[in-house]
Amino acid sequence: MQALSLAIGPAGITYFTQQLVAQQMTDELARITPPDRTIPIPPFTVGGFGYSDSYSNVAIVLSNGSLSGFAPKSGTVVQKSGGKFDLTLQAQAFTAHYKWHESYSDYSCVAGDIGPVCNWINGSDDYPYGPVFGSLTTVVTLGFQYNATSKTYDVVLAGTPTTSTAGVQPNVPGQSVIQTQVGSCFSSHVSDATAASVSAIDFSKPIADVFPPLIKSIAGSGHLTDDITYDFGVGDSGMSFPGDAGIAIGITGSVSYKGTPYPGTPPTGLPVPPPPTDSHHLQTYVSNYELNALYWAFYQAGRLTLTINATDLPDPDALHCKTYANWIKSLKRYSAFAMRADIAPKAPPTVSFQKVWVLNTAAMQTLQAKLPANVYTLLGGLAGNGYVTEGALDGDLQDAGINQQYWPTITQAAYAPGMALAQSMRFTLTILDGEPEQPNIVFDLTRTDILQNLGLGKTQAAGSDAQTLMFDFLHAVYDATFVSSTVPDFDGSDFGDKLWPTIGEIAYDKELAAIGHTGTPLPIMSGFHFLFDQAQLSIQEGFVSILANAAFTKP
Numbered sequence: 016m017q018a019l020s021l022a023i024g025p026a027g028i029t030y031f032t033q034q035l036v037a038q039q040m041t042d043e044l045a046r047i048t049p050p051d052r053t054i055p056i057p058p059f060t061v062g063g064f065g066y067s068d069s070y071s072n073v074a075i076v077l078s079n080g081s082l083s084g085f086a087p088k089s090g091t092v093v094q095k096s097g098g099k100f101d102l103t104l105q106a107q108a109f110t111a112h113y114k115w116h117e118s119y120s121d122y123s124c125v126a127g128d129i130g131p132v133c134n135w136i137n138g139s140d141d142y143p144y145g146p147v148f149g150s151l152t153t154v155v156t157l158g159f160q161y162n163a164t165s166k167t168y169d170v171v172l173a174g175t176p177t178t179s180t181a182g183v184q185p186n187v188p189g190q191s192v193i194q195t196q197v198g199s200c201f202s203s204h205v206s207d208a209t210a211a212s213v214s215a216i217d218f219s220k221p222i223a224d225v226f227p228p229l230i231k232s233i234a235g236s237g238h239l240t241d242d243i244t245y246d247f248g249v250g251d252s253g254m255s256f257p258g259d260a261g262i263a264i265g266i267t268g269s270v271s272y273k274g275t276p277y278p279g280t281p282p283t284g285l286p287v288p289p290p291p292t293d294s295h296h297l298q299t300y301v302s303n304y305e306l307n308a309l310y311w312a313f314y315q316a317g318r319l320t321l322t323i324n325a326t327d328l329p330d331p332d333a334l335h336c337k338t339y340a341n342w343i344k345s346l347k348r349y350s351a352f353a354m355r356a357d358i359a360p361k362a363p364p365t366v367s368f369q370k371v372w373v374l375n376t377a378a379m380q381t382l383q384a385k386l387p388a389n390v391y392t393l394l395g396g397l398a399g400n401g402y403v404t405e406g407a408l409d410g411d412l413q414d415a416g417i418n419q420q421y422w423p424t425i426t427q428a429a430y431a432p433g434m435a436l437a438q439s440m441r442f443t444l445t446i447l448d449g450e451p452e453q454p455n456i457v458f459d460l461t462r463t464d465i466l467q468n469l470g471l472g473k474t475q476a477a478g479s480d481a482q483t484l485m486f487d488f489l490h491a492v493y494d495a496t497f498v499s500s501t502v503p504d505f506d507g508s509d510f511g512d513k514l515w516p517t518i519g520e521i522a523y524d525k526e527l528a529a530i531g532h533t534g535t536p537l538p539i540m541s542g543f544h545f546l547f548d549q550a551q552l553s554i555q556e557g558f559v560s561i562l563a564n565a566a567f568t569k570p
Contacts (some may be wrong), residue, residue, distance in 0.1 A: 017250030027296030052212035093382030115144035142188035149182020261290025270308035371433030458511035483534025
């Protein structure tokens with residue numbers, strides 16, 4: 016099963032990681048503390064005229080560590096083999112704060128009248144200790160993987176972080192016993208031990224607190240409504256790291272409505288895009304399975320089953336029998352009554368990738384430069400039309416009086432790979448005459464629309480913040496076929512074609528537009544959002560391609 020696929024390029028990996036560190040992980044990093052450290056000091060003796068002190072069992076314990084001015088920033092992200100990434104974090108000019116506790120034994124001797132007087136002294140002292148660091152650099156190796164058990168994406172530590180410091184100023188307390196040694200030769204020893212303490216900071220907790228929950232949120236980004244859920248687990252192609260220069264993932268994209276899975280045939284052969292090599296962060300392919308599942312779910316929810324009363328229309332007379340009494344004699348007896356229109360889909364609408372011809376603004380601008388002025392004027396009446404067959408376009412060109420020699424030029428300008436939405440529904444008109452068995456007129460209606468104006472947006476579905484592939488509709492063709500009527504002597508073979516545009520199409524278009532503006536969800540991490548205005552969307556053979564950048568906003 017693979018209805019979507021995704022590739023993240025080097026620019027995306029760098030951006031995502033740096034933004035997570037800069038905006039999410041900084042607070043966690045600022046709270047980390049250096050571990051306690053014991054610094055053993057070798058025995059030493061100091062003396063002068065008439066006295067000597069021999070110190071032994073000297074130990075310095077650094078505890079209750081904290082940092083101030085510590086603001087690590089992301090440096091580089093280097094992709095290694097096997098889905099591992101070296102993330103470099105750097106911090107400049109910060110101070111460590113410890114409680115300095117020292118203990119010692121001092122064999123102290125002073126000159127006396129008949130000889131030296133010596134005593135053992137066991138001492139201990141506490142001081143504040145604030146060494147200053149010029150810089151800290153740590154390299155954390157992260158692994159990006161998929162947890163098949165929990166069906167979530169994970170970022171894990173893939174090795175022990177390596178940390179180094181530079182420019183350490185130990186600032187040994189002035190009253191410490193080690194300051195009594197001439198030349199303070201232990202300062203470098205303390206400096207090295209202090210640096211080792213800070214270098215032993217455990218970066219695993221902030222990484223565990225920040226990265227995994229955000230990565231795991233990818234699966235939850237398919238929550239479209241309380242009832243409609245898209246699954247973004249790993250698909251048939253699995254997860255790979257092409258050329259160790261990006262991440263490529265096949266994604267299931269399976270859909271369920273109230274826990275019932277969409278029964279459509281899973282797509283086969285959906286390729287995985289190559290990781291972008293330019294400044295774009297990611298590329299996504301979306302199959303029509305995702306769109307078909309969207310319509311199936313809304314079909315299950317009853318969103319395409321509509322009831323229209325006269326008061327729902329801009330022109331209420333469109334559902335009054337009197338409007339048609341002079342045209343269809345069998346309706347004259349019902350001139351005092353209104354009708355109710357019911358639309359019920361016979362099956363969920365389906366989306367297919369196919370050739371389409373659209374005389375949109377771009378096509379018309381091209382044709383204005385290629386056609387004689389008089390021919391372009393004739394074509395103006397067809398501007399904005401869409402066609403799902405070349406024959407339908409040719410038919411309109413002929414009706415417009417355009418010479419056949421210009422048809423290939425027009426066809427070429429209007430052609431594009433496209434998506435068509437096919438629908439089949441039952442259109443029933445019920446005459447509200449108050450009788451127990453109210454007369455009705457029943458038609459079957461088929462309709463085809465072209466999906467256009469593809470774009471990225473945020474769903475309008477209540478309770479969801481999913482980011483979706485959205486689209487508009489361009490009506491192409493419909494056909495109403497008379498099925499039956501309980502109106503005596505009713506002959507309405509063409510009645511449906513005349514009534515549908517003024518009655519059914521207005522309300523049905525509104526529902527289709529709402530579904531298109533809800534859209535089909537795309538996988539993305541919490542906090543990230545697509546830069547909609549910079550996305551490049553195109554319809555390929557069998558899928559929609561989305562090339563996009565993303566931005567991160569700290570919650």
